[in-house]
Amino acid sequence: MAGLALKVGLRDMFLEGSRHVSELGGYATVSGSEAWVDALNLKHKELNDLLREVVSQGARDITVKNVFGQRYIGTRLNGIFGCKVNLSIFGTAGNDLGAFLNGQKLTIYGNAQDGVGNTMNEGEIIVHGKAGDVAAMSMRGGKIFIRNNVGYRTAIHMKEYNDKIPVLVIGGTAQDFFGEYMAGGIVILLGLGLAEGKNHNANYVGTGMHGGVIFVRGNIEKSQLGKDVGIYATDDRDMEIVRQYSGEFAQRFGLDTEEILQGQFRKILPLSKRPYGSIYAY
Amino acid sequence: MAGYERKNSERYLPDQGREACGLFGVMNTSGKRFPGNVAISAIKNIKVRGNGLGGGFAVYGIYPDYKDYYALHIMFENKRREVKTVVERYLTENFNVAYDEQIPTNPQVSLFHPPLVWRYFVTPEKKGDEKDFSDDEFVVDKVMHINTSIDDAYVFSSGKNMGVFKGVGFPDEIADYFLLDKLYEGYIWTVHSRFPTNTPGWWGGAHPFSILDWTVVHNGEISSYGTNRRFLEMYGYYCTLYTDTEVMAYAVDFLMRRQGLPIEVVSKIFAPPMWDTIDQMREKEKRLNTTLRMVYGPLLLNGPFTVIVARHNEMFGITDRIRLRPITAGAKDDMVYLSSEEAAIRSVAPDLDFAWTPHGGNPVVVRMNSTDHLLSMDNSI
Numbered sequence: 001m002a003g004l005a006l007k008v009g010l011r012d013m014f015l016e017g018s019r020h021v022s023e024l025g026g027y028a029t030v031s032g033s034e035a036w037v038d039a040l041n042l043k044h045k046e047l048n049d050l051l052r053e054v055v056s057q058g059a060r061d062i063t064v065k066n067v068f069g070q071r072y073i074g075t076r077l078n079g080i081f082g083c084k085v086n087l088s089i090f091g092t093a094g095n096d097l098g099a100f101l102n103g104q105k106l107t108i109y110g111n112a113q114d115g116v117g118n119t120m121n122e123g124e125i126i127v128h129g130k131a132g133d134v135a136a137m138s139m140r141g142g143k144i145f146i147r148n149n150v151g152y153r154t155a156i157h158m159k160e161y162n163d164k165i166p167v168l169v170i171g172g173t174a175q176d177f178f179g180e181y182m183a184g185g186i187v188i189l190l191g192l193g194l195a196e197g198k199n200h201n202a203n204y205v206g207t208g209m210h211g212g213v214i215f216v217r218g219n220i221e222k223s224q225l226g227k228d229v230g231i232y233a234t235d236d237r238d239m240e241i242v243r244q245y246s247g248e249f250a251q252r253f254g255l256d257t258e259e260i261l262q263g264q265f266r267k268i269l270p271l272s273k274r275p276y277g278s279i280y281a282y
Numbered sequence: 283m284a285g286y287e288r289k290n291s292e293r294y295l296p297d298q299g300r301e302a303c304g305l306f307g308v309m310n311t312s313g314k315r316f317p318g319n320v321a322i323s324a325i326k327n328i329k330v331r332g333n334g335l336g337g338g339f340a341v342y343g344i345y346p347d348y349k350d351y352y353a354l355h356i357m358f359e360n361k362r363r364e365v366k367t368v369v370e371r372y373l374t375e376n377f378n379v380a381y382d383e384q385i386p387t388n389p390q391v392s393l394f395h396p397p398l399v400w401r402y403f404v405t406p407e408k409k410g411d412e413k414d415f416s417d418d419e420f421v422v423d424k425v426m427h428i429n430t431s432i433d434d435a436y437v438f439s440s441g442k443n444m445g446v447f448k449g450v451g452f453p454d455e456i457a458d459y460f461l462l463d464k465l466y467e468g469y470i471w472t473v474h475s476r477f478p479t480n481t482p483g484w485w486g487g488a489h490p491f492s493i494l495d496w497t498v499v500h501n502g503e504i505s506s507y508g509t510n511r512r513f514l515e516m517y518g519y520y521c522t523l524y525t526d527t528e529v530m531a532y533a534v535d536f537l538m539r540r541q542g543l544p545i546e547v548v549s550k551i552f553a554p555p556m557w558d559t560i561d562q563m564r565e566k567e568k569r570l571n572t573t574l575r576m577v578y579g580p581l582l583l584n585g586p587f588t589v590i591v592a593r594h595n596e597m598f599g600i601t602d603r604i605r606l607r608p609i610t611a612g613a614k615d616d617m618v619y620l621s622s623e624e625a626a627i628r629s630v631a632p633d634l635d636f637a638w639t640p641h642g643g644n645p646v647v648v649r650m651n652s653t654d655h656l657l658s659m660d661n662s663i
Binding site: 011013014016044068069071091092094095111113114130132133148149150151152172173174175176177201203223 | 610626628637
């Protein structure tokens with residue numbers, strides 16, 4: 001009986017009932033290089049199909065309203081048209097926002113959920129709210145700016161290669177396993193909303209980290225760090241990097257760079273490039 | 283399940299389920315009852331978290347006319363009338379059955395292999411030594427008997443003035459099938475969209491799981507299932523539904539009803555702080571946490587999970603201590619929401635006063651006529 005249910009009952013939760021893009025004309029208006037999309041009641045695939053459709057009609061600046069958790073927004077705009085697209089998204093962006101993003105610019109006026117910029121290669125994501133867990137997971141290029149807080153395992157296994165250096169700037173604080181297994185890239189945690197004398201939320205920061213750098217503004221205790229990282233004073237070269245990306249952050253959210261830079265910054269670095277080398281190497 | 287399958291169950295059925303399900307719960311903290319459309323729309327928003335192999339609802343406050351009677355929702359698999367006769371003989375031996383009926387269903391909704399689902403409103407008829415037991419204890423004992431000893435009969439829920447409706451299908455189809463948005467109003471609705479991956483998708487395996495008025499909906503995998511189950515069996519709880527979540531329902535009944543512990547303590551048993559965190563605590567807190575880990579170690583829930591647990595006047599959501607599954611809470615006036623995704627809450631309550639994600643292992647406790655749920659905003663994002 002149970003076996004039969006598995007065979008007969010299995011359904012496609014993504015595609016079942018989703019309409020062809022030719023039936024979705026009523027949800028979009030294109031005018032020259034601009035387009036407006038109403039995502040209310042659109043399924044994941046329908047919305048992403050529609051975004052491709054309006055880009056193919058020449059739209060480069062697209063405003064999407066009434067987003068309620070649709071996933072993979074921006075992912076399927078990669079490459080095919082050879083153009084850069086600006087997406088302005090109003091609502092709550094769904095999981096894997098901008099996954100594999102390759103050059104597009106996404107601005108979210110609202111909160112984002114889990115997996116923002118998953119394996120993103122190039123482009124920019126700006127979130128005027130908070131982001132959920134695993135933001136910037138496996139990110140390998142481009143920039144992400146998040147105005148408020150982030151959840152667990154932010155920047156997990158972020159990586160860099162030659163000139164591909166991903167940048168993630170967070171305005172608020174983070175929850176646990178921040179920078180877990182991080183292998184490269186630049187992460188800046190600004191702690192702008194932290195109350196006086198309060199530490200950052202995150203524990204087990206940088207567990208398994210073996211590359212890249214995390215700059216932290218605001219207090220973080222040694223006991224909050226994972227075993228694989230140390231915390232150090234910044235030097236002039238570090239502060240150049242911090243100034244540049246804090247400035248870009250401030251500019252996007254209408255904040256004052258100098259005010260941000262008045263805070264004390266420190267940097268978290270891995271103690272080893274191969275923390276598990278002695279365990280798994282034979 | 284047929285008898286021959288039961289004999290082989292240990293060999294053929296894995297003792298754990300890996301799932302990536304969708305959860306939603308909503309409670310009116312003033313106790314006002316409302317229809318099902320909120321929960322149904324919200325779970326439709328996160329449809330892709332399930333795969334149509336299980337959906338279900340728990341609703342509190344639905345039987346005001348029979349509020350002093352235990353409402354037994356009983357499923358008869360394969361619609362076997364002869365099993366129903368056996369169960370009813372057992373019920374009349376042990377209970378006073380005030381009223382019973384088939385749970386109304388919509389014949390126009392076609393679901394896979396639906397069982398016969400009947401409800402009985404009963405009061406215990408205790409005999410001899412049984413009079414030493416509380417009514418609740420008596421009911422648990424009889425529910426366990428039906429689940430373990432009568433083939434093809436399973437008790438979906440056994441609380442007063444509440445009920446569980448579940449089956450194989452997407453949750454909105456289950457709602458249509460049981461006419462939930464037309465027939466019932468409740469002040470708590472929890473709902474589950476199932477994505478079973480290594481235990482069967484069958485009617486009894488859909489969530490919520492329930493004993494008395496406790497219900498549990500769960501996303502994740504309780505990899506400590508074997509240890510938890512062995513411990514609970516010593517206290518008369520038997521797992522018969524082939525999925526890990528079942529232990530959670532019995533564990534909350536054991537810890538909160540029998541042992542009288544509040545959820546704030548129970549959450550430290552299910553998702554205890556790491557030892558190195560305990561080491562840094564103040565002496566009193568350290569002693570409490572160490573004691574809990576010693577006494578209730580076998581009820582530590584290992585593996586990734588988010589659950590929403592409810593009973594009358596209370597609903598709480600909690601994740602595992604390193605939050606390997608997501609949860610978001612939202613509040614608007616006297617409505618409080620818990621969900622796997624913020625978007626599901628926003629889709630039914632766009633103008634929230636608050637939306638927050640608590641720290642792993644830190645419960646969001648929603649209580650009647652209280653704002654306790656806001657306490658979980660500490661260290662949240």
